[in-house]
Amino acid sequence: MTAGKVDFTGVQSTMLVTLFLRALDAKEREPILGDRFAAEAVDRIEYDWTNLDKPIIxxxxxxxxxxxxxxxxWTTDFLHRNPDATVLQLACGLDSRAFRLDLPAGVHWFDVDMPDVMELRRKLYHETDDYRMIAASVTDETWLGEIPADKPVLIIVEGLLMYLRETEVRQLLRRLTDHFRTGELIFDGxxxxxxKTTQLLKKYLSRWYDYPAYWTATRDGSDIERWNSRLRYRDDVALMAQYERVxxxxxxxxxxxxxxxDWFKNFLRAFRADF
Ligand SMILES: C[S@@+](CC[C@H](N)C(=O)[O-])C[C@H]1O[C@@H](n2cnc3c(N)ncnc32)[C@H](O)[C@@H]1O
Structure with a gap:
């Protein structure tokens, strides 16, 4: 069954790029991730994937x-220590983490993304008692109330915080740490x-299309504690330096x-913090 034709603009369109790149990896003889769900989703979505099949991408x-x-x-590590946890993944796009990982039986998983992305996601994946999809902007105030706060939580934010303004990042983190008693946050910065480079590009490209610029950078772990005093920086990983996996x-x-x-190595880092 196909999931139909899609047409996204702005930040929402970036989740087609990450999906397509995971699908390419899945077709490799030695994949880094091996996400077969991504490869299946690409086959089911009616979209001209040649738009993305360009060296620059x-x-x-x-x-x-x-x-x-x-x-x-990091998700596996957290769930090993907290097998009865809640996982809240913000800006999930069409990511299949909830299905590709071997989750302990007690885990309740919530994926959140914008309504138009969720409409497509619902054609590809199904909810269960332990897996729910929430259609909302993370900057909205109400959706968090749907998520039980009685367990330790892992908050996964992959490919989102850089697209928000710093005030939005602070407000979001404040709402999360007010809602949950204890947990971990993992995000990329x-x-x-x-x-700065993407902001300049946006100025130049905005005549033609809604180029999604990065608004919030992460210099180091102290930024996390500056954004929210309840968060304690734990560690970070420079993703470009993980070359042994390539x-x-x-x-x-x-x-x-x-x-x-350093400028290359630290272009994109994964950060971990707890509260
Ligand atoms: C780079 S993609 C990452 C998607 C997914 N995490 C992945 O790695 O494939 C950015 C995602 O952020 C979502 N997004 C952007 N702004 C959002 C917001 N205010 N609320 C919820 N999701 C948002 C987009 O819809 C898109 O799915």
Whole structure:
């Protein structure tokens, strides 16, 4: 069954890119992530994928899969320590983490994204007693009330915070730490130079299309504690420096060489904090 034709603009369109790149990885002999759900979703969605099959986009696929792999590893680690937890994944797009990981039986998982993305997601995936999808903007005030707050929570925010303004990031984190008693937050943050570059690009490109710029950069772990005093920075991983996981030897060499430079290595980092 096909999931129908799609047409997204702005930040919502970026989830087609990450889906497509995970699908490419899944077709590799030695995938980094091996997300078969992504490959199946790409086959089912009526979209001209040749729009994305361009070197400027496919070149970034290791960044996306290394990030997803790191988030999978941290999720598994958290659920090993808290098998009876709630997982709240914001800006899930068409990500299949809830299905590709082997979850302990006591876990309740909530995926949240914008209503138009959720409409498509519901054609690809189904809810169960332990898995729910919520159609809302994370900046809305009401949806959080639907999520039980009685268990430790893992909050996964992959590919979102950089697209929000810093005031929105602070408000969101405040609502989350007010709602849940204890838990962990994992998110990815871009370097300040990357945010500035995309803002300049947006100025130039906005005549043609709704280019999604990065508004909030993460310099280091102290930013997290500055955004929200209940959060304690725990650790971070420079995703470009995870080159040992890249199967293609030429690309691996490129990432290894690039990682000698801090600006390259720290372009995108995964951060972990607890509260
Ligand atoms: C780069 S994609 C990441 C999707 C997914 N996490 C992944 O890795 O494939 C960004 C996602 O953020 C979602 N998003 C952007 N602004 C949002 C908001 N205010 N509330 C909920 N989701 C939002 C978009 O719809 C899109 O699915």
């Amino acid at each position: 496919t070149r970034t696929r290791f960044t996306v899969t290394l990030r997803a792999r790191q988030f999978d590893d 871009v370097a300040p130079w990357a945010a 199967p293609d030897p030429n690309k691996r060499r490129f990432y290894r060489a690039g990682s000698r430079f």
